Amino acid sequence: MSTPLLGYVDRPGPLHTLTGTAKLVLVIGIVGAAMISFDARFLAALAVASIVLWAASRIRPGDLAVVLWIVGTFMVLNNLLIFAFAPGYGTDLFGTRHVLIDGPGRWDLTSEQLFYQAVVTLKYFAVMPAMLLFITTTRPPEFASSLSRIGVPYRVSYSVSLALRYIPDVQRDFRTISQAQQARGLDTSKRQRLGVRIRNLVSVLLPLLLGALERIETVSSAMELRGFGREKRRTWFDERPFRARDLVVIAVAALLVAGAIALVVLNGGRYWNPFA
Incomplete structure (x- = not known):
């Protein structure tokens, strides 16, 4: 039988050895940090970390080809709709205006708008790989026990x-x-x-x-x-006791959220403004 559309992939790798709770906390930490901060540097680091985790997990892109295609299509469509309905949002957000392409009407392509939409795209690369990896490296019974362990x-x-x-x-x-x-x-x-x-x-x-x-x-x-x-x-x-590697992963998740909050304080807001 072919690989499930979205489910556990029985190809053991480093992430398979972690407890479901540790992986779930890590995903929550990544998603929470990406939601808190719009700092492009921080999101780029999260995206790189998610891609590295994917490379180390032994999960092939072909295992989730349909899901990746759907996510990619939605990402492109989201960017097109943002530009169609709010082409000047980046300018309003960062307070400056550098026109790259003089378009018809209000649809001018500015550096600020391009940067804002790049940040939105980075969120996909920061969050989606980690979420998909959690689903593909965690068996459903272990997923249930991990949810119960965090209070669900x-x-x-x-x-x-x-x-x-x-x-x-x-x-x-x-x-x-x-x-x-x-x-x-x-x-x-x-x-x-x-x-x-x-x-x-x-x-x-x-x-x-x-x-x-x-x-x-x-x-x-x-x-x-x-x-x-x-x-x-x-x-x-399927509930397993924590080991040292699980505690390290949970600590990393907590540090990610703390780092995102610290950047909000340092930047004076959720966004990092390179045009200031």
């Missing part, structure tokens, strides 16, 4: 774990139903016109949705029969 109610933790666990199953069912429908003459490939492909795709999604609802009902009934949710706390089979 175990009912919510287990629900998240189930959702991630069934992504490969849904992907497999989609492939099976699609192949069955193609055998009946419903082609969803690029050879068909877009309208025909969409109509044929509905014939695939409907049984997929009904099968997913049936699976949800089965799992819910099984969990209810076993008394899930009756107790206020529960133990986890």
